[in-house]
Amino acid sequence: MAQISLTFPDxxxxxxxxxxxxxxxxxxxxxxxxxxxxxxxxxxxHWDLQWPIDRDAAIAIHTLADDGPALELIRHDLAxxxxxxxxxxxxxxxxxxxxxxxxGWYYDFDRAEPFTPEDLGEIEKRMKQIIAAREPVRTExxxxxxxxxxxxxxxxxxxxxxxxxxxxxxxxxxxxxxDWQDLCRGPHLQHTGQVPGDAFKLMSVAGAYWxxxxxxxxxxxxxxxxxKNRDDLKAHLHMLEEAAKRDHRKLGREMDLYHxxxxxxxxxxxxxxxxxxxxxxxxxxxxxxxxxxxxxxxTPQVVDRKLWEASGHWDKYQEHMFIVEVDEEHAREKAVNxxxxxxxxxxxxxxxxxxxSYRDLPLRMAEFGSCNRYEPSGALHGIMRVRGFxxxxxxxxxxxxxxxxxxxxxxxxxxxxxxxxxxENFRVKFSDRPExxxxxxxxxxxxxxxxxxATIAAGSEFELNSGEGAFYGPKLEFxxxxxxxxxxxxxxxxxxxxxxxxxxxxxxxxxxxKHRPVMLHRAVLxxxxxxxxxxxxxxxxxxxxxxxxxxxxxASIVSEADEYVHEVVAKLQKAGVRAEADTRNEKINYxxxxxxxxxxxxxxxxxxxEVEERTVTVRRLGEKQTEVQTLDAIVGALSAxxxxxxxxx
RNA sequence: GCUGCUGUAGCUCAGAGGUAGAGCACUCCCUUGGUAAGGGAGAGGUCGAGAGUUCAAUUCUCUCCAGCAGCACCA
Numbered sequence: 195m196a197q198i199s200l201t202f203p204d205x206x207x208x209x210x211x212x213x214x215x216x217x218x219x220x221x222x223x224x225x226x227x228x229x230x231x232x233x234x235x236x237x238x239x240h241w242d243l244q245w246p247i248d249r250d251a252a253i254a255i256h257t258l259a260d261d262g263p264a265l266e267l268i269r270h271d272l273a274x275x276x277x278x279x280x281x282x283x284x285x286x287x288x289x290x291x292x293x294x295x296x297x298g299w300y301y302d303f304d305r306a307e308p309f310t311p312e313d314l315g316e317i318e319k320r321m322k323q324i325i326a327a328r329e330p331v332r333t334e335x336x337x338x339x340x341x342x343x344x345x346x347x348x349x350x351x352x353x354x355x356x357x358x359x360x361x362x363x364x365x366x367x368x369x370x371x372x373d374w375q376d377l378c379r380g381p382h383l384q385h386t387g388q389v390p391g392d393a394f395k396l397m398s399v400a401g402a403y404w405x406x407x408x409x410x411x412x413x414x415x416x417x418x419x420x421x422k423n424r425d426d427l428k429a430h431l432h433m434l435e436e437a438a439k440r441d442h443r444k445l446g447r448e449m450d451l452y453h454x455x456x457x458x459x460x461x462x463x464x465x466x467x468x469x470x471x472x473x474x475x476x477x478x479x480x481x482x483x484x485x486x487x488x489x490x491x492x493t494p495q496v497v498d499r500k501l502w503e504a505s506g507h508w509d510k511y512q513e514h515m516f517i518v519e520v521d522e523e524h525a526r527e528k529a530v531n532x533x534x535x536x537x538x539x540x541x542x543x544x545x546x547x548x549x550x551s552y553r554d555l556p557l558r559m560a561e562f563g564s565c566n567r568y569e570p571s572g573a574l575h576g577i578m579r580v581r582g583f584x585x586x587x588x589x590x591x592x593x594x595x596x597x598x599x600x601x602x603x604x605x606x607x608x609x610x611x612x613x614x615x616x617x618e619n620f621r622v623k624f625s626d627r628p629e630x631x632x633x634x635x636x637x638x639x640x641x642x643x644x645x646x647x648a649t650i651a652a653g654s655e656f657e658l659n660s661g662e663g664a665f666y667g668p669k670l671e672f673x674x675x676x677x678x679x680x681x682x683x684x685x686x687x688x689x690x691x692x693x694x695x696x697x698x699x700x701x702x703x704x705x706x707x708k709h710r711p712v713m714l715h716r717a718v719l720x721x722x723x724x725x726x727x728x729x730x731x732x733x734x735x736x737x738x739x740x741x742x743x744x745x746x747x748x749a750s751i752v753s754e755a756d757e758y759v760h761e762v763v764a765k766l767q768k769a770g771v772r773a774e775a776d777t778r779n780e781k782i783n784y785x786x787x788x789x790x791x792x793x794x795x796x797x798x799x800x801x802x803x804e805v806e807e808r809t810v811t812v813r814r815l816g817e818k819q820t821e822v823q824t825l826d827a828i829v830g831a832l833s834a835x836x837x838x839x840x841x842x843x
Numbered sequence: 844g845c846u847g848c849u850g851u852a853g854c855u856c857a858g859a860g861g862u863a864g865a866g867c868a869c870u871c872c873c874u875u876g877g878u879a880a881g882g883g884a885g886a887g888g889u890c891g892a893g894a895g896u897u898c899a900a901u902u903c904u905c906u907c908c909a910g911c912a913g914c915a916c917c918a
Contacts, residue, residue: 402915403914412847749878781876781881
């Protein structure tokens with residue numbers, strides 16, 4: 195029999211008979227490895243312990259000691275075990291797919307009755323029985339017809355559809371967990387007992403469309419999480435609890451930032467504290483934009499449909515627009531208007547006033563543009579996804595050959611702002627041409643290359659979002675993550691060849707002829723609303739001092755100190771610090787607790803001693819330690835801290 | 844928008860076919876207390892909206908609205 199050579203991760207190689215399985219390889223190394231082995235990698239491909247190897251290869255045996263492929267396999271098999279448990283309890287449930295996801299897996303089922311939380315408990319119990327039974331996993335490769343016939347006979351239409359979607363030359367693998375059978379490309383465990391029975395948990399059930407298509411059946415998706423041991427599971431559940439405490443919707447209430455109510459779904463009632471954050475951020479952005487070479491403009495909210503027809507929004511975006519029709523009773527002419535969902539068409543109107551020269555380009559036109567979009571009800575989420583919001587929007591009108599420079603310049607601009615706001619790390623997604631698009635391939639080639647080159651030149655790495663570009667041009671998205679791990683697009687930078695054409699924007703080139711400018715749509719924060727939500731979650735409510743709505747509370751310990759408290763507050767306010775007095779008839783403990791919950795960064799406590807010595811006792815949020823400082827010293831220090839980052843030396 | 848769940852005092856939540864309760868917050872009184880809740884009293888609710896069943900609905904049914912989770916959407 196032919197010999198093959200297998201190379202181990204440590205660089206050593208050994209010869210085996212061709213057709214050897216990783217299980218046999220593991221056994222040849224040690225009894226304990228044979229027992230602990232979960233799966234293998236063969237030349238980087240994830241390999242079942244029972245699959246033969248018939249060529250020279252690099253091999254690694256995976257155990258649960260390493261987090262990677264072995265844990266993934268556990269999660270994968272748990273998906274099958276869950277599907278089996280469900281079908282054992284409810285034989286008429288139809289099974290579909292169940293992939294591994296971050297921290298666990300899900301499986302989609304078709305069942306008339308909804309799964310209840312009690313059902314989840316029952317499924318989990320049955321899963322534990324299956325694991326305890328150490329059911330063997332075995333596999334067979336089936337001809338396509340046999341598999342289709344099997345699933346048709348068993349009334350599993352989803353599986354038949356899945357088989358249809360598998361390329362004809364790929365072998366169809368059938369797996370059995372005990373008596374229960376599923377279609378799966380593998381690899382798999384050797385038996386169900388390899389799953390740590392106390393390290394998984396079913397989390398939730400929710401609807402999900404079959405094949406992600408909203409025109410197709412709504413299935414029930416059960417989510418589970420799994421880890422290599424019980425401690426990891428507990429740590430994960432604890433992390434979820436901690437994350438829930440950072441939720442901006444909870445902190446927004448505790449910090450008295452804003453509220454929302456039924457009469458205005460998806461819109462925000464900003465309270466004084468929240469509005470303070472908003473305006474502080476806006477002031478900062480305005481300064482940055484000025485320094486960055488932008489001009490600021492402002493454009494109408496309610497605009498005649500004619501403009502939206504010209505821009506193409508009426509056609510492509512109408513269902514997301516608030517349409518405004520004036521009652522004929524009190525209007526002479528009944529015009530149909532729409533609240534602007536975007537600022538771009540209005541900016542082109544400003545660009546189009548008067549003749550523009552190539553000398554005017556690049557023209558960077560910024561607006562804190564209030565937009566209204568009729569977002570689907572299910573998409574609304576706190577202040578992160580709303581129907582009324584304000585973008586830190588700008589459009590750069592430039593020549594094609596300026597795209598790269600402007601892109602690089604923008605990424606630098608955004609990076610500095612994100613750094614100032616406490617985001618050292620953000621992800622960049624690059625979306626290239628979609629199937630349906632405007633403009634020639636040649637133009638797309640140039641635009642894509644310009645974005646890519648600029649991103650690399652700016653020192654950022656990007657993930658490719660293949661085919662996800664806008665129909666009018668490629669784009670970069672700058673993504674931040676919220677407390678619960680959900681991604682939110684904040685910054686964006688998009689090339690647009692179409693709108694200048696549709697709205698007939700031109701400039702006079704050096705050759706004296708009219709030319710079409712390119713538009714770059716760009717935003718750093720995205721929207722103030724979303725960004726503030728992210729900011730709150732990122733900092734768990736403990737905003738950087740300069741952004742905190744109430745920076746200092748000066749709290750009296752005894753009422754004899756009230757006069758001095760007001761003097762301290764006045765001094766701080768004069769020095770540009772947002773300070774308040776708390777002279778209520780409450781104990782200092784009570785005041786400290788209340789303002790700590792409210793995330794006030796600094797509490798200055800004042801009793802007899804401080805009055806006599808003209809000092810304050812400083813307590814910083816999150817610190818138990820206090821510190822006595824003279825009034826002048828603390829006013830100077832806090833005044834410096836209150837200075838926004840762009841104004842510091 | 845779709846599936847499921849939820850909606851009771853400002854907040855967090857309990858409750859039941861016979862028109863409601865707790866803690867915190869709020870108001871007043873006592874207390875002047877040294878770093879995460881001092882004590883007492885009081886006030887506060889068309890039980891999300893509408894319709895139906897019933898002698899009687901906040902409770903059961905239906906419709907709608909909003910919120911939550913996920914999916915779809917996010918040009």
